[in-house]
Amino acid sequence: MKRADIIRKALRDTLPVLAGYVVLGIGFGMLLKARGYGWLFSLYMSVGIYAGSMQFLLIDMLTESVSLVSAALTAFLVNCRHLFYSISMVDRYKNTGRAKPYLIYALTDETYSLVSTEDSLPPGQRKTYYLAVSVIDQLYWVGGCVLGSLLGSALKFNTEGIDFALTALFVCIFTEQWLAGKEHISAALGLGLSLLCLLIFGSESFLIPSMAAIVAAMALVRGREAKA
Amino acid sequence: MMHSVLLVAVVGLVTFALRAAPFLILGGDRKSPEFISYLGRVLPAAVMGMLVIYCLRNVSFSETGLWLPQLLCTGVVVLVHALKRSTLLSILSGTVCYMLLVQLVF
Numbered sequence: 131m132k133r134a135d136i137i138r139k140a141l142r143d144t145l146p147v148l149a150g151y152v153v154l155g156i157g158f159g160m161l162l163k164a165r166g167y168g169w170l171f172s173l174y175m176s177v178g179i180y181a182g183s184m185q186f187l188l189i190d191m192l193t194e195s196v197s198l199v200s201a202a203l204t205a206f207l208v209n210c211r212h213l214f215y216s217i218s219m220v221d222r223y224k225n226t227g228r229a230k231p232y233l234i235y236a237l238t239d240e241t242y243s244l245v246s247t248e249d250s251l252p253p254g255q256r257k258t259y260y261l262a263v264s265v266i267d268q269l270y271w272v273g274g275c276v277l278g279s280l281l282g283s284a285l286k287f288n289t290e291g292i293d294f295a296l297t298a299l300f301v302c303i304f305t306e307q308w309l310a311g312k313e314h315i316s317a318a319l320g321l322g323l324s325l326l327c328l329l330i331f332g333s334e335s336f337l338i339p340s341m342a343a344i345v346a347a348m349a350l351v352r353g354r355e356a357k358a
Numbered sequence: 359m360m361h362s363v364l365l366v367a368v369v370g371l372v373t374f375a376l377r378a379a380p381f382l383i384l385g386g387d388r389k390s391p392e393f394i395s396y397l398g399r400v401l402p403a404a405v406m407g408m409l410v411i412y413c414l415r416n417v418s419f420s421e422t423g424l425w426l427p428q429l430l431c432t433g434v435v436v437l438v439h440a441l442k443r444s445t446l447l448s449i450l451s452g453t454v455c456y457m458l459l460v461q462l463v464f
Binding site: 143145188191196198210213215217218219231234239246295302319324325333348349352 | 361362363364365366367368369370372373374376377378379380381384390393394395396397398399400401402403404405406407408409410411412413414415416427428431432435436439440443445446448449452453456457459460461
């Protein structure tokens, strides 16, 4: 595939992210504006943090002026799942050269869902794809955040529910991988153990136990396979 | 204002550190330990399952409006995708259904 074709593919693959990020970004910018912070601060947050759910959480923490230590701790707990993403990207992001620090910085849930499942391109062409997806996704997010601050509350179009696009993106990738016959055990374990942890630990704190359970289960499965 | 600027900087640093730590610990471009390569192969599928649950974590059975739209539209995405295998079509149909349901019905 030519470079331009790879970028075109990246643009097509990121369309659901466009819907989700621009809408959530606008929502974020508006909320931030309502708390008295302008577009410049919105730009600073979306570039400096670049993690959606954490940015939303931080809005409240800004107005309450929480301590730096408790903000750091919250960021650690909320974003722990990124450790998990990075562990599984160590091999894919090998030999990406000077782009690597940026690729690592830009590894959000949505970018991860696209780059970690890309198997159709030959390995030599994937670096261009990784970089294109990362840059495009970030432009959507930063653009949405700044736009939201500028619009303030002027926007009247009813977008309620459009953020379901992100849920739909993950559901769709999950289904596609399942139908393609890849890693059924791993997919079922991820879904089942997370659901189990959600029921046990509740929606606020189930991610970390889920991740621990998934890695433990994977290690067990691998031990079995090695014996068989 | 200064405190706000610092708060964002601290949160940004922690977030980046979490994203970067595995790459720093597991090393540059040399061959990674086999267990890590194994995780790299099997984790993405498991993580997609976890993210699906994460997105649906606020589903509650106390009111119809808090579970029916999400679960129904998740079903729509799976069904449309199984039939047509077009990512864009699946996501579009699920999202439009969801928006119609939450805006007009519930």
